[in-house]
Amino acid sequence: MRPETREKILRAIAELNFTPERAAQRLRAKASHVVAVILPDIANPFFSLLARGVESLAAERGYCTLICDSDNSCEKELQNLNLLSTEGLDGAVLVPVSSPDRARLQRLAQEGLKIVIADRRVQGYPEIGAANAEGSYELTSYLLMLGYRRVGYLAGPTGVSTAEDRLAGFEESMTVHGVTPLAIVRGDFTYESGRRLSLKMLREKEPDAIIAANDLMAIGALRAGESRGLLAPGDIGVAGFDHVPWTQLIVPELTSVRIPSFEIGQEAMALLAKQLGGASDVAGKVFATELVRGATTRRVRGGKTGTSGTRGHRQGGLGRSHA
């Protein structure tokens, strides 16, 4: 169009302070440019970081993000999924509470809704998550290398892929190194379950190390040990998974496998945007994990220090906080 015409239009827009009405645009376009991220618990730092990852990329791509909390309930998760069609959203990044309702997902897909699953694996959907098994293998091998032998494992809930993968990685490393697991018990990813199960294990099995499927349970193990006079890393080694910024406030610093939740969120949203753009060659992505050698496990023989092993002037990571 002619620049002069263009100018005239822009001037008119400014004069009448015209704002296009989204509702009308949606009505015609049959697209809302709003996506949701549905997750088990927004109050969990791991997930809120993931949500921020989704949101950051969504904003970049011109999408608005709706954060939906399933409150760890499959029923609420279903309600949230229903919101998708009800509210006329374009799609969603879903972190399922456990195994999601496959039939419901199919029906939503038939309605034209794009859904990307993040962090946890679900059959038939591209995987966007971390290399949990590999990270777990590395962690376990590290503890064995440090000399721990009577190793107990606090697993996560059955059926949750992250929990299963981490357990598998643990078992494989133990097998490869010819060590038999002292005990394997199932928790539910809460601090309380970690503490309770650890107390029992400490009483009955006398482990010299406990690996937990997430940091919260690992902290439970740490405190359980302390309450029985067992201090890490000397009396007992403790390690977990996640390494969100907040766990850095724990003393002693936890040995842990970092799962890049922010990046997982970003990647999931990137994939969703691609699908919304009409792409169908959806490929997942599995992020590498990072072993953080903390102070809840012994130092390597010979006194070498791990990369992140020194406490002290840790810059950043905790961001500005509240009041």
Added chain:
Amino acid sequence: MRPETREKILRAIAELNFTPERAAQRLRAKASHVVAVILPDIANPFFSLLARGVESLAAERGYCTLICDSDNSCEKELQNLNLLSTEGLDGAVLVPVSSPDRARLQRLAQEGLKIVIADRRVQGYPEIGAANAEGSYELTSYLLMLGYRRVGYLAGPTGVSTAEDRLAGFEESMTVHGVTPLAIVRGDFTYESGRRLSLKMLREKEPDAIIAANDLMAIGALRAGESRGLLAPGDIGVAGFDHVPWTQLIVPELTSVRIPSFEIGQEAMALLAKQLGGASDVAGKVFATELVRGATTRRVRGGKTGTSGTRGHRQGGLGRSHA
């Protein structure tokens, strides 16, 4: 209408699996039934709890909640506010980063958008928050009662009402008890600022107690003390504000003033719903705080134990977490 007619309609709805299209409804109703909660940082447990409070009540009232993260940036906050009119939302619960753009808020109000401010006080808006000054007064008095005298204070940023109120409560209690503050310095609510300022204070002033304007800074003080060989509660008393569930993982258990963030979120949403319903007699609400007597301050003389002072079997509060 006749029950028989009604039946016919419902059957038709079921047969054609008819779903009303929100976009069209909005277009006519000029209301989206979607509200936003805009907050400084969703990755901060204090705010994510608040967001859950908002969301829980919103769902109850038939509203959909959009969680917007300002990333502690006034600019992003403004963008989020603009989203309100852009996306055609009905209103928002706003937790401002610092002093919000009053003019912008006014303009949004003129557009018919209802905005409720939560946690932090802004002139001209009903206050929905906690009794920060009173809680701070109580906390300070408690420390003085325990015998601490050389008390330093880590304040929050200037201009943030919660920070100012807590500082005022501290100063008043000190004055009333005839004790002069050892030092008052300003931090920015981060762990790092708490640690850095505490190190300086410990070196220069030799305090026997440090009160911080939030838990994160208090934890910084705790760690700063430890790094100089000063252990709480004997060598130095430490206390803060917030007491979100996650701080319970810190050892030793922090003495802290609990701010009911979930309830604040709920109340803010309740007010918003009222306003959206056409009410104009908007009255705020100020929640009482709760003094949590932890292990980072001395026990009361005579060996009595505070209500929450015993560690150990703390049930709940941490909810299920992740993987």
Added chain:
DNA sequence: TTGTATGCGTTATCAC
């Protein structure tokens, strides 16, 4: 009780 017409604000299309 039922049917029909109209408008909400955009955008796409077509004739000018």
Added chain:
DNA sequence: GTGATAACGCATACAA
């Protein structure tokens, strides 16, 4: 380059 018109799906108001 411009202007008019239809259609998106729903809610309402009015007529039959």
